[in-house]
Amino acid sequence: MSKLEGKVAVVTGGGSGIGRAISTLFAQEGAWVHILDLNPQGAEEVQQEIEDLGGKCSVHTCNVSDQEEVLAVVASIGRIDVLVNNAGIAHVGDVEHCSPADFDKVFQVNVKGAYNALFAVIPVMKANGGGAILNLASIAAWVGITDRFAYSMSKGAIFAMSLSVARDYMQDNIRCNSISPARVHTPFVDGFIAKNYPGKETEMFEKLSQSQPIGRMAQPAEIAKLALFLCSDDAGFITGNDYPIDGGFIKLNN
Numbered sequence: 252m253s254k255l256e257g258k259v260a261v262v263t264g265g266g267s268g269i270g271r272a273i274s275t276l277f278a279q280e281g282a283w284v285h286i287l288d289l290n291p292q293g294a295e296e297v298q299q300e301i302e303d304l305g306g307k308c309s310v311h312t313c314n315v316s317d318q319e320e321v322l323a324v325v326a327s328i329g330r331i332d333v334l335v336n337n338a339g340i341a342h343v344g345d346v347e348h349c350s351p352a353d354f355d356k357v358f359q360v361n362v363k364g365a366y367n368a369l370f371a372v373i374p375v376m377k378a379n380g381g382g383a384i385l386n387l388a389s390i391a392a393w394v395g396i397t398d399r400f401a402y403s404m405s406k407g408a409i410f411a412m413s414l415s416v417a418r419d420y421m422q423d424n425i426r427c428n429s430i431s432p433a434r435v436h437t438p439f440v441d442g443f444i445a446k447n448y449p450g451k452e453t454e455m456f457e458k459l460s461q462s463q464p465i466g467r468m469a470q471p472a473e474i475a476k477l478a479l480f481l482c483s484d485d486a487g488f489i490t491g492n493d494y495p496i497d498g499g500f501i502k503l504n505n
């Protein structure tokens with residue numbers, strides 16, 4: 252029996268990286284996956300990949316920072332059993348290298364985007380008798396990482412947001428957890444290396460890989476497997492928790 256047979260899943264930022272791997276795996280496990288992404292091109296590629304394998308996927312071009320857009324898309328979907336708040340953006344810089352515009356942008360996407368999806372989806376889940384929510388935090392919520400001021404704060408907010416939702420909606424049969432990956436090899440990582448360390452891409456990639464005790468970055472598919480477990484009925488007793496998936500980064504980096 253597939254783990255998400257007959258379920259409807261919403262994955263924000265499902266057009267790339269971790270969200271792409273989650274969307275593909277959830278569809279393979281029987282879910283009808285709805286991708287909400289700013290970038291329709293990436294999302295449509297994922298849709299094609301899923302449909303080629305006989306799965307079901309719908310793409311909704313949507314900026315998660317815009318509450319009206321998110322509400323309209325969610326209203327068009329109907330029943331929703333699973334929500335993965337995955338859309339997120341990076342920012343590199345300490346306090347002095349974080350402009351008000353940088354700060355607002357990171358919070359608009361990483362924090363308000365997750366809130367907007369929760370605001371739209373929770374009433375639907377309540378009406379359906381429950382659901383499972385997974386939010387993408389990061390090891391940056393747990394340890395001090397150089398030059399990740401705004402990003403780390405946004406991921407700390409995701410952790411606290413998950414606890415709040417888990418507590419408030421337990422009686423509605425809604426579970427809410429977060430996961431905290433260390434570095435995962437996605438366009439997100441390639442993008443910030445290219446932007447922040449031009450000309451030193453290979454050296455930085457190796458440095459970042461070696462900064463994880465396990466000696467490499469995670470693959471998106473490895474993150475998707477943990478996401479699948481937490482969003483499936485196998486995790487029915489798990490709510491209000493964060494799960495690092497970090498190659499030893501938090502506890503073994505000594």
Ligand SMILES: NC(=O)c1ccc[n+]([C@@H]2O[C@H](COP(=O)([O-])OP(=O)(O)OC[C@H]3O[C@@H](n4cnc5c(N)ncnc54)[C@H](O)[C@@H]3O)[C@@H](O)[C@H]2O)c1
Nearest residue numbers: 264266267268269288289290314315339389434435437439
């Ligand atoms: N890659 C890592 O090393 C890593 C580590 C820890 C946590 N994370 C978190 O995992 C999540 C996914 O990261 P990734 O590496 O797969 O990123 P990615 O850049 O590869 O993909 C992010 C996706 O989100 C979409 N997106 C961005 N802004 C959006 C918006 N306003 N509205 C809708 N969609 C939007 C993008 O179009 C893209 O498809 C993020 O929340 C990130 O913070 C990533």
